[in-house]
Amino acid sequence: MAEYDPDNIFAKIIRGDLPAHKVYEDDKALAFLDIMPRAPGHTLVLPKAPARNILDIKPDDLAHVARIVQKIAVAQKKAFKADGITIQQFNEQAGGQVVFHLHVHVIPRKNGVSLRPPASFKEEAEVLGDHAALIKAALA
Numbered sequence: 001m002a003e004y005d006p007d008n009i010f011a012k013i014i015r016g017d018l019p020a021h022k023v024y025e026d027d028k029a030l031a032f033l034d035i036m037p038r039a040p041g042h043t044l045v046l047p048k049a050p051a052r053n054i055l056d057i058k059p060d061d062l063a064h065v066a067r068i069v070q071k072i073a074v075a076q077k078k079a080f081k082a083d084g085i086t087i088q089q090f091n092e093q094a095g096g097q098v099v100f101h102l103h104v105h106v107i108p109r110k111n112g113v114s115l116r117p118p119a120s121f122k123e124e125a126e127v128l129g130d131h132a133a134l135i136k137a138a139l140a
């Protein structure tokens with residue numbers, strides 16, 4: 001497996017070198033909205049510690065990410081009146097991974113509404129801001 005690249009786009013967001021619509025942050029994890037949401041509210045949850053994916057993350061960091069994934073799912077259900085939540089996590093190119101800092105997709109779902117295809121739609125910053133505010137309010 002390739003080495004972790006500290007200049008990947010999510011490492012830059014964690015360092016604050018690039019912006020993101022953050023919904024949750026603590027000392028070990030960060031959650032922000034996906035810029036190409038497959039459904040409204042599509043959120044990514046990351047460990048702050050460097051890890052390429054499930055194959056190299058420390059188990060304690062993974063456990064913390066799982067706790068935050070659950071928090072976000074519960075908040076999304078409330079914020080978007082979701083009927084369900086889809087969780088996805090991809091590992092290495094063959095596994096569908098595009099950005100090589102571990103992240104978990106948390107996606108609110110409505111009955112009968114299909115996910116948009118991956119990377120098919122870039123959301124407006126204003127809409128992402130509104131959706132981030134809804135999730136933050138539901139987390140409060």
Ligand code: 5GP
Pocket residue numbers: 009020021032033034035036037089090096097098099100103119
């Ligand atoms: P994966 O690596 O799990 O296949 O997908 C990476 C995800 O990151 C995609 O859903 C894509 O839309 C999202 N993404 C890629 N670049 C950025 C970015 O600069 N900011 C944010 N917020 N999301 C991104």
